[in-house]
Amino acid sequence: MKNLLKVAEKVSYKKLSDNYLFSEIRQKTSSFKDADGREILDLSIGDIAYALPPSSVNAMKKAAEEMGDNARKRGYSPENGYPFLLNAIASYYKNLGVKIDTDEILVGDGTKSDISLFPDIFDRSNELIAEPCYPVYKDAALMRGNKLYSVCGNKQNGFLPEPDGIEKKPYVITLCSPNNPTGSAFDKEKLKKWVDFALETGSLILYDAAYSAFSGDGAVKTVFSVKNADECAVEFCSFSKFAGFTGIRCSWFVVPEKIKLSGGKTLLSLVKRKRSATFNGVSYVTQRGAEAALSFKGRKECEILIKKYLSAANKLKDFFSKTNLFFTGGDNCPYLWIECPNTKNSFEFFENLLVKTAVVCTPGVGFGNAGEGYFRLSAFQKEDTVNEVLNRFSSSDIFKDSTSGVLSKN
Numbered sequence: 088m089k090n091l092l093k094v095a096e097k098v099s100y101k102k103l104s105d106n107y108l109f110s111e112i113r114q115k116t117s118s119f120k121d122a123d124g125r126e127i128l129d130l131s132i133g134d135i136a137y138a139l140p141p142s143s144v145n146a147m148k149k150a151a152e153e154m155g156d157n158a159r160k161r162g163y164s165p166e167n168g169y170p171f172l173l174n175a176i177a178s179y180y181k182n183l184g185v186k187i188d189t190d191e192i193l194v195g196d197g198t199k200s201d202i203s204l205f206p207d208i209f210d211r212s213n214e215l216i217a218e219p220c221y222p223v224y225k226d227a228a229l230m231r232g233n234k235l236y237s238v239c240g241n242k243q244n245g246f247l248p249e250p251d252g253i254e255k256k257p258y259v260i261t262l263c264s265p266n267n268p269t270g271s272a273f274d275k276e277k278l279k280k281w282v283d284f285a286l287e288t289g290s291l292i293l294y295d296a297a298y299s300a301f302s303g304d305g306a307v308k309t310v311f312s313v314k315n316a317d318e319c320a321v322e323f324c325s326f327s328k329f330a331g332f333t334g335i336r337c338s339w340f341v342v343p344e345k346i347k348l349s350g351g352k353t354l355l356s357l358v359k360r361k362r363s364a365t366f367n368g369v370s371y372v373t374q375r376g377a378e379a380a381l382s383f384k385g386r387k388e389c390e391i392l393i394k395k396y397l398s399a400a401n402k403l404k405d406f407f408s409k410t411n412l413f414f415t416g417g418d419n420c421p422y423l424w425i426e427c428p429n430t431k432n433s434f435e436f437f438e439n440l441l442v443k444t445a446v447v448c449t450p451g452v453g454f455g456n457a458g459e460g461y462f463r464l465s466a467f468q469k470e471d472t473v474n475e476v477l478n479r480f481s482s483s484d485i486f487k488d489s490t491s492g493v494l495s496k497n
């Protein structure tokens with residue numbers, strides 16, 4: 088190496104692991120060749136298996152045509168979103184019985200970036216995460232160099248940790264429900280404990296609701312259905328999972344107007360100030376597709392996708408119900424979170440599963456230390472894929488010792 092820069096990385100970056108979880112899994116699987124020549128079935132990342140809702144595809148085609156016409160083309164988008172999409176999102180909340188003003192909504196290009204960049208506004212904050220969690224929360228907090236606290240999910244609390252016993256001071260708290268990776272979901276009573284804790288300590292909750300469209304009866308669909316959450320919570324939501332936008336990129340977040348920081352400024356004004364300097368909005372074509380996903384017809388089409396993914400989750404759930412393994416998820420979110428059989432080392436299990444069945448899972452420790460001893464399966468899969476996965480599970484010995492009955496073949 089001839090030349091060494093005289094600029095150095097932030098000290099805090101030294102705390103990061105070498106690779107981002109899903110890049111590491113990709114690396115490990117790309118070099119794998121199954122001895123029996125079977126196709127590798129990837130149930131690690133929560134990516135889509137079905138095409139996008141037709142309403143969104145048609146709306147994007149139409150919008151692309153407009154861009155090719157001098158009279159109808161659009162330039163820069165308003166950085167926080169076009170009014171047509173903001174209105175559609177406000178109506179989404181109205182249907183949930185919650186009043187959100189369009190001025191409080193900001194459209195983004197995915198919850199990954201929206202939520203990971205959000206706390207940059209705060210000065211040396213204490214960040215509190217509920218582990219196991221989406222690895223982005225922890226990586227981003229470490230990059231900022233903030234003090235990181237965690238509260239742990241486990242068998243006893245059903246992977247729904249509560250704030251009891253946490254030292255009372257102000258935090259930026261990140262919660263995700265229905266949860267990635269565990270699939271468990273808060274009911275109103277449990278979430279209220281977090282809202283009350285935030286109000287008591289002057290903390291802010293960043294509530295990741297990316298999977299809320301999958302939640303069934305009893306699970307919370309929006310944090311704002313909890314009393315006074317609009318004084319202490321920001322909600323993040325994504326088109327990726329319910330409308331299949333993982334490759335299109337569109338999301339939104341809601342910053343209630345009434346939240347004020349200790350300096351007296353509203354959080355919303357600071358978020359908008361930051362955004363106007365750092366973000367040029369999401370493409371017009373994308374926003375038209377997103378608007379269509381929230382239309383009456385679009386929502387019906389999304390419901391069909393949601394049902395398919397939840398039905399895939401149900402099949403996996405049925406399989407694991409017949410084993411002695413502890414698991415969560417599958418009802419409110421298409422993820423299953425399962426105890427590793429015969430080992431506490433989730434990477435060892437990941438390798439074992441790959442070699443024996445050519446199925447890729449996500450090792451639980453990738454979601455934080457509280458995830459060690461567990462693995463995650465994504466049910467964002469076609470029915471045929473899940474049937475094949477279950478055939479392989481049944482004919483291999485990998486879950487044999489943990490089986491309480493005879494596993495039926497699909």
Ligand code: MLT
Pocket residue numbers: 131132133134199221267465
């Ligand atoms: C996951 O598999 O945890 C997520 O889908 C990855 C992502 O959304 O970035």
